[in-house]
Amino acid sequence: MVCMAEEIHKRHSIIKVLTIVQWVLPIILFFMATGFEMGEHIIYEHNSISPAFISEMAIFGVVGPVSVWLVLRWVRDNQRQLEIANAQIYEMNFQLELRVAERTAELREKNQALEDANKELQALDDLKSDFVSLVSHELRAPLTNINGGIELIARHKDKLPERKQAVLDILRDESARLTHLVKNILDVSLLETGKLEPIAGPIALQPFLRTLINSRIHTNKQHTIAVHVPSNLPAAWADEVHLADVIINLVDNAIKYSPNGGNITVSAEQSGDDIIIAVHDTGVGIPTYAQKHLFKQFYRANNNNNREVYGHGLGLYFCRKLIEAQRGKIWVESTGVPGEGSTFFVSVPVIYELEDESILDPFN
Numbered sequence: 136m137v138c139m140a141e142e143i144h145k146r147h148s149i150i151k152v153l154t155i156v157q158w159v160l161p162i163i164l165f166f167m168a169t170g171f172e173m174g175e176h177i178i179y180e181h182n183s184i185s186p187a188f189i190s191e192m193a194i195f196g197v198v199g200p201v202s203v204w205l206v207l208r209w210v211r212d213n214q215r216q217l218e219i220a221n222a223q224i225y226e227m228n229f230q231l232e233l234r235v236a237e238r239t240a241e242l243r244e245k246n247q248a249l250e251d252a253n254k255e256l257q258a259l260d261d262l263k264s265d266f267v268s269l270v271s272h273e274l275r276a277p278l279t280n281i282n283g284g285i286e287l288i289a290r291h292k293d294k295l296p297e298r299k300q301a302v303l304d305i306l307r308d309e310s311a312r313l314t315h316l317v318k319n320i321l322d323v324s325l326l327e328t329g330k331l332e333p334i335a336g337p338i339a340l341q342p343f344l345r346t347l348i349n350s351r352i353h354t355n356k357q358h359t360i361a362v363h364v365p366s367n368l369p370a371a372w373a374d375e376v377h378l379a380d381v382i383i384n385l386v387d388n389a390i391k392y393s394p395n396g397g398n399i400t401v402s403a404e405q406s407g408d409d410i411i412i413a414v415h416d417t418g419v420g421i422p423t424y425a426q427k428h429l430f431k432q433f434y435r436a437n438n439n440n441n442r443e444v445y446g447h448g449l450g451l452y453f454c455r456k457l458i459e460a461q462r463g464k465i466w467v468e469s470t471g472v473p474g475e476g477s478t479f480f481v482s483v484p485v486i487y488e489l490e491d492e493s494i495l496d497p498f499n
């Protein structure tokens with residue numbers, strides 16, 4: 136900016152000089168021509184005003200200075216136009232710099248506001264996580280005692296009158312639900328705060344899935360649950376505890392959302408560098424519009440009046456978080472037609488055993 140101002144000042148001075156020169160130079164030329172011509176014709180040649188004198192005076196004394204005057208005027212006009220253009224550029228530049236400065240200040244303010252809001256949100260999020268984990272911990276300890284007490288009484292269940300046995304069953308179920316909910320909330324809060332890091336290792340899926348499913352077959356008489364895993368399937372690379380949580384969640388959902396019983400199949404197969412585990416049921420199915428929301432926190436689809444089915448919309452969110460933490464994927468397929476059921480898929484990396492039986496970690 137300072138340079139531009141200096142430039143304008145310089146050009147202004149040039150114009151002043153040009154204006155002076157424009158007038159002074161022709162006058163000097165006129166006097167020089169007059170002096171020279173008078174010297175030549177009147178003093179040396181002793182001629183009075185001859186035609187030669189007049190014509191030379193007309194050329195050197197009038198045409199010459201006038202031409203010089205015109206040329207200098209043209210140069211001065213151009214210089215003036217240049218000065219005007221420069222002044223306009225200077226003005227535009229100045230306005231531009233002003234606007235840039237204003238916008239920068241606005242952006243700085245907005246940025247600051249965003250940063251403050253972000254900090255507030257972060258603080259709220261931390262508070263929420265702390266609160267959730269505090270509440271969950273505070274609930275877990277008494278729940279463990281309640282569950283222990285219920286199990287103690289349940290040992291002598293057959294000695295109780297029938298009505299009290301029924302009450303005991305309700306107590307047991309409700310306490311199990313509450314324990315499950317508290318565990319889910321706690322796990323979600325641990326996952327969100329990065330305190331539930333997966334510890335991956337090779338998992339032979341055939342025995343792993345059979346053992347898991349057996350626990351559900353024993354407690355469920357209404358559904359048939361089958362496991363199909365090829366015996367030559369390579370091992371999967373995953374956190375055993377987390378993967379078990381996910382499969383149990385999916386199988387429990389398959390049971391929950393097949394209220395009239397039905398067949399549930401848990402299968403696994405290799406697809407490229409992944410192992411895909413599928414949990415298929417013949418239950419109420421999931422409408423297409425709901426499928427993309429299923430894995431969000433607290434989302435419950437309105438399939439077949441399932442509000443009557445107990446739940447909190449946390450299970451699938453938790454499964455997604457657990458699977459994504461081990462670089463896997465989870466998704467669902469369903470026609471949405473009741474009776475045609477749904478299939479939930481989970482993919483985790485495959486792990487090949489090398490010849491020396493060492494293991495190649497796909498995460499590294």
Ligand code: ADP
Pocket residue numbers: 388389390392416418419420421429434435436437438441445446447448449450451452477
């Ligand atoms: P919850 O079962 O506690 O509601 P989830 O996160 O496990 O929570 O499931 C979210 C929603 O997805 C359920 O409310 C239900 O509508 C739907 N859903 C999950 N699994 C199935 C399934 N196997 N069949 C039909 N709907 C399902």
